[in-house]
Amino acid sequence: MDQLMRGAPPWMPPDDTVSAVAAGEHWDAVVTPQQAGLAALSLLDADTTPPGPVLWDTRHEARLYFLVPVGSAGELAAAGFRVLGARSFIAVPGATSVGPPGPHWLVPPDPDQPGRLVDATALHQALRRAAGAFWAEYRPPQAAPRNILITGAQRLGQACVLCGIVTDQLIPAGHVYTPTGQAPLGWAVVACPAHASEVTR
Numbered sequence: 001m002d003q004l005m006r007g008a009p010p011w012m013p014p015d016d017t018v019s020a021v022a023a024g025e026h027w028d029a030v031v032t033p034q035q036a037g038l039a040a041l042s043l044l045d046a047d048t049t050p051p052g053p054v055l056w057d058t059r060h061e062a063r064l065y066f067l068v069p070v071g072s073a074g075e076l077a078a079a080g081f082r083v084l085g086a087r088s089f090i091a092v093p094g095a096t097s098v099g100p101p102g103p104h105w106l107v108p109p110d111p112d113q114p115g116r117l118v119d120a121t122a123l124h125q126a127l128r129r130a131a132g133a134f135w136a137e138y139r140p141p142q143a144a145p146r147n148i149l150i151t152g153a154q155r156l157g158q159a160c161v162l163c164g165i166v167t168d169q170l171i172p173a174g175h176v177y178t179p180t181g182q183a184p185l186g187w188a189v190v191a192c193p194a195h196a197s198e199v200t201r
């Protein structure tokens with residue numbers, strides 16, 4: 001069958017090797033500081049599965065590299081994010097490198113969709129949301145508690161606690177707890193209809 005339909009993308013180095021791969025051919029790379037990148041990735045993860053290939057390089061200043069379609073990161077560049085395109089190279093490891101040391105895949109390319117890349121618009125949105133977000137413990141009515149990244153609007157019950165969408169159909173969906181000096185402080189939160197069915201019965 002068609003070799004390009006499934007497997008490693010054509011630019012992927014062999015397993016257990018790292019190669020300098022040219023940006024601007026198959027993808028551009030959006031570079032973020034580690035903390036902002038991890039926060040944005042957790043928001044992307046909640047919205048789309050999988051978000052597309054993301055590299056983590058902890059060798060010097062720890063950074064994440066989100067691989068986006070060539071030419072799609074203009075808005076991110078205009079907003080001050082570093083975007084590597086034509087005439088830039090980045091260190092890319094083989095598909096099996098998923099841990100340090102050295103550059104490794106935080107989200108490897110999906111073998112079922114080797115051409116899939118991170119959506120630059122969704123990434124920009126996630127980076128903006130992450131900039132004003134903080135971690136809180138979420139206790140849904142009918143699901144296990146977990147730590148999530150939320151914005152002020154989500155904490156105040158003005159946006160879906162899981163996806164951040166604002167609609168006129170937001171439904172009560174439990175509480176989030178933010179750490180304070182003595183005891184955690186609870187905030188009543190809401191969910192959009194799609195997410196409410198996940199956390200309530």
Ligand SMILES: [Zn+2]
Pocket residue numbers: 160161162163164165191192193194195
């Ligand atoms: Zn939602």
